[in-house]
Amino acid sequence: MAAGKKAKKAKRSTKKRSAAKGSAQKASRQATGGPKVESRCDGFVIQVGLPGQKEGAGLELAIQVVADTMRGKWDVAPLGPGADAFEVTRSRRDKSVALNTAWNYTYKLRAHRDVRTAEPSLTIPGHDLPEELVAEFLTPEETLTAESRLKKDKPLPCAKDFEWSLKLTRTKDVSTLPLPPGGKHKGLGIVIGHPDTGYTQHPQIWDGTPRILTAKGFDFEDGDADAADRLVTGFLKQPGHGTATSSVIMSWEDPEGPAGVTGVAPRAKLIPIRVTQSVVLFKFTKLAKAIYHAVDQGA
Numbered sequence: 001m002a003a004g005k006k007a008k009k010a011k012r013s014t015k016k017r018s019a020a021k022g023s024a025q026k027a028s029r030q031a032t033g034g035p036k037v038e039s040r041c042d043g044f045v046i047q048v049g050l051p052g053q054k055e056g057a058g059l060e061l062a063i064q065v066v067a068d069t070m071r072g073k074w075d076v077a078p079l080g081p082g083a084d085a086f087e088v089t090r091s092r093r094d095k096s097v098a099l100n101t102a103w104n105y106t107y108k109l110r111a112h113r114d115v116r117t118a119e120p121s122l123t124i125p126g127h128d129l130p131e132e133l134v135a136e137f138l139t140p141e142e143t144l145t146a147e148s149r150l151k152k153d154k155p156l157p158c159a160k161d162f163e164w165s166l167k168l169t170r171t172k173d174v175s176t177l178p179l180p181p182g183g184k185h186k187g188l189g190i191v192i193g194h195p196d197t198g199y200t201q202h203p204q205i206w207d208g209t210p211r212i213l214t215a216k217g218f219d220f221e222d223g224d225a226d227a228a229d230r231l232v233t234g235f236l237k238q239p240g241h242g243t244a245t246s247s248v249i250m251s252w253e254d255p256e257g258p259a260g261v262t263g264v265a266p267r268a269k270l271i272p273i274r275v276t277q278s279v280v281l282f283k284f285t286k287l288a289k290a291i292y293h294a295v296d297q298g299a
Contacts, residue, residue, distance in 0.1 A: 039124045041102035043074075043089035045285060046109055047116040051084065061114055062086040069108045079285070080292035087121065087285050121285040162261050165248050171264045187265025192249060193294025195287055196242030198229035198274035204247040204261070211250065211269045216297040219274040220286045227272040239277075246270060271297055 048061045063076045066088055073091035078084075090097070097105070102120040109118035166172050175185060191213070198219065199205065199212055206212060217227030231239035250270050251263035271294055275286040 039099065039122055041097040041099055041120045041122055042283065042285065043087060043097065043121040044102075044106065044109065044118060045079070045085055045087055045121050045288060046118045047085050048114050049116070051116075053084070058084060059086065062088075065109065065112050065114050069112055070105055079289050080296065082296075083292050085117075085288065085292075087289075089121075119284075121283070123283045165261055165264060169264060185267070186253070187250065187263075187268030190265060190268040191297075191299045192265070192268050192270045193273060193291065193297070193299035194242065194246060194249065194270050195273045195275045195290035195294070196245055197239070197276060198227045198242045199246060199272035200229050200231070200240060200243045202240075202243050202247070204251050205243060205270075207252045212246075213269055213271045213297075217272040217274070218290075218293050220289055220293075221274050221277060227274040229274065230277070232277050242272065242274070246272070271299055 046062060046065065048065055049058055059076065059078060066074050066076055070088075075089050075091050076086050077089075078086055097120075099120075102122075106118050106120050109115050161167075163172070179185065199214070199217070214227065215225075218225055219227050222230075229240060229242055247261050247263060249263050250265050250268045251261050253262045253266040273290040273293060275290045276283065
């Protein structure tokens, strides 16, 4: 009889703790304005064997290393054509890896005799918060909307002073310095790889000259060659972010003052690479693939 009472009491205590935990989580969501943005692990990136080995030999060795080290079914693929780094992901793509398990596997991979480097492939919170969490702090002119990044009569955010980025980085001071032999001003001859949410034909960066190298771009979100920003809206989405950052990089200089900004390298060319719908959450492996792609395309 006494044992039965104790069991009932323990059950009631467990329910109370669960209810309290649920209330705390609900309060946390309400306080932050939405679901908590957390890191997760989608797999691993490894380098195996000797530098410069043939891709086929490297892939075969990477598959063997994974079989030696990790339990379960995993897929192994190079990060790009000719890349000496390989992405390791679960065969079930919808299943992530718990962070503590990810680090345990990472240490085991690093200890393998044929592994040069091993890192967990993380999707992590970026430096920008979603609009829903910061809208109350923005003025109407600063609100980040897809519409404002597509129309010339609606300037990009932070456009009150079109040279704000040049002043902040003292770029104008540098441009007055004498050039070294063979040097060029304002990014002329430079090709920039730009991993972000993709590009739009906003006049701030689409100035009639072929400086946005769309034919060399790629979309690692959808897996095709079209890096155009899909302008997807909603929680954790930032449509047009790639257009805004492109403008700071290479928007054309206008002595009359454009309705936007002047880029720090207004004569450079840019390869748009779509790696995310949002810089709130950023996947490490897609960024690594974008860097390989940009280098292969001449950045």
